[in-house]
Amino acid sequence: MATDRHGNLTALLPRLVAFARTILGDADFARDLVQEAATRALAAQRVPDDPPAYRAWMFRIVRNAAVDELRRNRNFVSVDEILPDLWRFDDACIAKITVEQGLTSLAPAHREIIALIDIAGFSYSEAAECLDVPVGTIMSRIARARQLLLGAIEASTVRPLQSNQSRR
Template identity: 35%
Template sequence: MGPEDTLPHIPRLRRYARLLTGDASRADDLVQDTLERACHKWPLWKPRPDGSGLRAWLLSLMHNLHLNQVRDQVHERDTVELEERHEPSHDPLARVPERLDLEHALAELSPVLRETVLLVCVEELSYTEAAQVLGVPVGTVMSRLSRGREQLRRLTSGEPPTAVTPRLKIVA
């Protein structure tokens, strides 16, 4: 096996990258960076006895690259958000068409929930494979998936978001 075995996985990598980034050109850059890293790190990949696992390894590489890119843009994004604050809309029907669009609903999810939903629901990874890709326990994947699906349901049905209240009691 060699790096040329990654070629059949490119369409799935592109789809996952597009959903992660929300932009076609950034997604293509992410796929290219992932494949480049896979070529450089090829000796580190350990195939399973049945020969599988390459897709999960590539998705893990992509996930880690995406996290690195997001971390690099944190300061830049904070500055832009301060400059572009908008008045909240008081018309509850103003965003209904936008909420019905699944892509916009996915963009509303936090990155950890969105990545989990995409890996399990779109890429059809098992909970165990998704946990390996994300580097978290299987129970965390199940919890994130449940919360992500519930938020998607609320966003696409037009329900108002529920405020999360802390469950910790402050003791003096």
């Protein structure tokens, strides 16, 4: 039955929204996009049977829709890329709020690879298949994207509250 094949969809929705939001940088738009993607998935004739394949399939649908949207609305303004020294980085700056802020200033390609690995939870080989690139490219892309994200966090004036830090 069609509904059984989509049994995992409800559980995936929050992560799909976070994934789309990271790529697009817009929460409302991300929700609309995932809603549409879910509708499209439910209407699909061929649906992967096993849960990992279904998960990868759903993220691929959302990813493709998000990338199409980015292509249509090329309003991203690139900022200077800063590569900080990792061993001198102040870890106290890393918090959800600063990471969210930092992600918005990254180029779409860097946001995408972070979203695939850290939010969608793809392995390097799954991400390589999704983006149609070698695994080595994924390794270098994620390393560079994370370094740029740390650079963006360092350059930002947003700092997490001390009270949040003490709870960690």
